[in-house]
Amino acid sequence: MRGEAPRGETQRPRTAPDPRSVRILIRGGGDLATGVGWRLARCGFSVVMTEIERPTVLRRSVAFAEAIYEGETIVEGIRARRIPPAAIEAVLSTGEIPILxxxxxxxxxxxxxxxxxxxxxxxxxxxDRPTRLEDAPFVVGLGPGFDAGTDVHVVVETQRGHHLGRVLYHGSASPDTGRPGVIAGESERRVLRAGRDGIFRTDRRIGTTVQAGEVIGDVEGMPVRAQISGIVRGLLHTGLPVRRRMKLGDIDPRGDPAYCFTISDKSLAVAGGVLEAVLHSLFGERSPALPTPPRPFPSE
Known part of the structure; x- marks a missing residue:
């Protein structure tokens, strides 16, 4: 019948904007930003990303920031391409993500x-350039450092646990603990850190197996050793300057190489929260904001 959606598809409300007409700018191209950009692009939104000249991303195999070094990169079927500002529209028209x-x-x-x-x-x-509430009609901040209603409209929780991915319409996300999340019982020991300031060098590759005590690289001759056995899940680009105690990589004790090349559960949970916030901003008059749970959250 004329006007009906094809079988198996839901007819889009006439008031719904075409997602391709909704331009979304994402600051950052790390693994969390990539999960967000990937999910929004999968939903049809026009996504543009920005980065610094030499990103210090660890999970490079699932980070659109890798396109800054390589010119382009593909994460789970979606391509990001480094471009000059003049090429933004041309790249968006192909369904790819421009990153500059x-x-x-x-x-x-x-x-x-x-x-x-x-x-x-x-x-x-x-x-040097903090995000401000007036930067766009709707501004989202991921994790600690933002106050909903002050410098962003909403904040999305990024700390692992019960509240991961929750959209906060008031207040801030959980403060940074300074401790890496626990994976298979390992937290701090799974992280590779610089023992001094200098240039980091490595010939290892993401997805390779290492044993506890094995040398992964060095900073100005000081060895960087794995503290646990597992798979190299994240690793900084060789040749980058680093500071003492800076993260250089991480070892996944679960030992499954597939985890190195797919978007993580955490990134997808955060991306789901962002998608909720985006849709609420577009259809908010029909879906009032839910009250934010009181702070502090009860302990897990």
Whole structure:
């Protein structure tokens, strides 16, 4: 019958905007930002990402930031391509994600996004161009360092646990604990850290197996050793300058190489929260914001 949706498909309400007309700018291209960008792109939104000139991403095999180094990269079927600002529209028309070097948001007036998502995970650290409430009609912040209603419209919880992915319409996300999340019983020992300032060098590859005590690389001659056995899940680019105690990589004790090349459960949970926030911003008059649970959350 004329006007009906094809069998098996749901007819889109006439008031629903075409997702391709909704431009979303994501600051950051790390694994969490990539999970968000991937999910939004899968839902048909026009996603643009920005990064710094030399990203210090660890989970490079599932990070669109890798396109800054390689020119392009594919994560679970979606391609991101490093481009100059003049090529944004052409790349968007192909269904790919354009990513450009723009830490200062100089292209913000040109992009004019309807939604801006700060997924850099600065965790409150100061930067030269902080995200502001007036940067877009709807602004989302991931993790600690943002206050909903002050510098962003909503915050999405990024700490592992019961509240992961929750959308907060008031207040802030859980503070940074400084401790890596627990995977298969391992937390701090699974992280590779620099023992001194200097240049990090390694010839290892993500997805390879290592044993406890094995040398993964070095910083100015000081060895970087794995503290546990497992799979190299994340590893900084060789040749980058690092600071003492800076994260250089991480070892996954579960030992499954597939986990290195697919978006993590945490990233997808956070992406689900962002998608909820985005849809609420577009259809909010029909779905009022739920009250945010009181702080502090009860202990897990």
């Amino acid at each position: 070097v723009d830490p200062e948001l100089a292209t913000l007036p040109r992009l004019s996004p309807r939604i801006l998502i700060d997924a850099r995970m600065l965790k409150g650290r100061l930067d």
